[in-house]
Amino acid sequence: MKVAHILRYPLKSHGREALSRVSLSAGQSMPYDRLWAVAHEASKADGSEWVHCANFSRGSKVPALLAISSRLDEDREVLHLSHPERPDLTFQPDTQGAKLLEWVAPLTPKNRALPDRIVRLDQRGFTDSEFPSVTLCNLASHKAVEEQIDQVLSIHRWRGNIWFDGAEPWIEFDWLGQDVRVGGCILHIRERTDRCLATTANPETGKRDADILGTLEHWGHQDFSVRAEVVQGGVIVPGDRVEVL
Template sequence: MTQTVTEIWRHPIKSHGREALESVKLTAGQTMPGDRVWAVAHEASSADGSEWVPCSNFSRVAKAPQLMAITAQYDADAGTVSLSYPERGALSFNPDAPEDLPRFLDWVRPLMPEDRAASARILRVPGRGMTDTDFPSVTLCNLASHRAVEAAMGQDLSPLRWRGNIWFDLGEAWSEHDWLGREVQIGDAVFAVRERTRRCLATTANPNTGLRDADTLKTLNGAFGHQDFSVYAEVVRGGDIRLGDPVKVL
């Protein structure tokens, strides 16, 4: 079986929408271009954009499940992001422009739980995306593992729940976990696989509705003995990746 890239996704604003790509050009030591460029700090956060900080500083799907149903489009040349949400309409704005912040906060406010710290500001850290790891990571996902979770739950699930970057089908569930400490070539790029991705409540939310409707964490722990899905990898050799490109362990 030849493993190839089936999907490529980026998430311009952390936890606030996803965007499908046909190709991407990666650079060694950096996150995927356009992925988690920005994050939305909540009113209880001390994050100031001077350095990477953990995800607890930001508004995110784990605490605000309705955010899962946002879709996004990033125009890097214009510096704008367009967000869309069912029954909310679309918003196009510049996340770096202070004058655009009030429009974003007004747009996203109805999607935030009243018992959680409110979104307050948008920030970025120069030179890297705001991934959940303290190193610039790209998330690699195996469709066979996704199918195993679906089978264990007895229901269809959207792969978008996992908010991964690069998807492929290895044919065997969890075989990506064997990649830890190894290098993998995808297209022209080479990755060092560093960690398994421990999952949180975000994956219980439906990407179409923003409602929590699947106990993914209970299933992972009960059926498979772990709470992980996908692996975090670091780009060690840059290059282009396109849909249909081969995936191979070096």
Template sequence: MATVAALWRHPIKGHGRETLDRVTLTEGQTMPFDRRWAIAHEAARADGSEWAPCAEFSRGAKVPALMAIDATTDEATGTVTLTHPDRPALTFDPDTEARAFLDWVRPLMPENRAQSTRIVRVEGRGMTDTDFPSISLINLASNDALAEKMGQDLSPLRWRGNIHLTGLPAWKEFDWVGKTIRIGTAELEVREPIVRCLATTANPATGERDADTLGALKSFCGHQDFGIYAVVTKTGDITTGDTVEPL
């Protein structure tokens, strides 16, 4: 029986992850505070008026050092605390203190990349990689199977998922595409596999590229898919340890 092993959100797209014990999912919405903010670079046109694709933003696919950021959100105050092995901790309000963040992140940005210039937020819409408000699910058995094929440890945090699943056979999650699943009291419709990018090649502990995840997926699986995207179709609560049931 599949169960929820962990819950994760990423308050600032591409800049840190945060673990949760429980969460309330709302029909048609992303996980609360997941990708609530995104960091537009100097070549981007995104202005926060509407959803924009990931190419508009600074992210781990272009800047692997960003993958080593951890985050903690204070929902009451709207502040986020970021930590990184090469930077001092920073607590700031992304809506009002963009300069503090931009100064903090600048040393992590390569000089030959478009630099981060502003923080954007679309009211009521997390800036997911999909043009629909998605929840991403990761099967830990699939992660372990790929790691075994590659002959190295792979942290599941490379995949930046929202819900980590355990107790499911490797790659079984792809059978859920087009189906509805119940987790806790919430229900989600599984839409599509997640096509992966270079961000997953970076170690989330160090921010250094050290694993050819894309080459391994292509070689062993014939594609670059890992994990699945779903949309919330019934509002409900999810807690770590909850069962996951296809309907």
């Protein structure tokens, strides 16, 4: 088994970015992954602690967000966003949140809690687990879903971090409670990733076009990928081996 893709999401639910390498640290999420999030007007999130994803604007409620792609300038912490229905945007999330709110407003249904502010959570980010997690995704499982639904699907529907190839479908669920070496890191697999309506949106268009949750029910669940804790830090690049210890 080998690493095929590495992805991060600097602003939670607002863009994806492919990486050629990543350096992970024990007890932390992927650097800059979900570092920022867009709190909506009904949220109490202030960046002082982790809170549930229901506090944020996200793809399950606003499917158009799935079509955003991003690029982060780490040195300046400047984020570049693009969307097929919006002009490109460049802004600094900590100081120019108003620019993002104006940019995303046309994509947000008016019957939803509207985006209100950007919050930041260093080291662990606003991942969807109570612990700082990295998601490990199996390309074979993705292909199994494609075959079952009889539709070509983008891997970006799953918003995962590290994709690997060369395994059997769903074998990752057998790794719960075990350690997995990925490149120079060791990850402890803690839980399966439960899925929501965000997966139904096409990452190219932001329109819902596939019954992903219903398709997953073919296997008796609505899960895809596993969440892992980094127990030994190191560098990961595409092509690195993935090995269950």
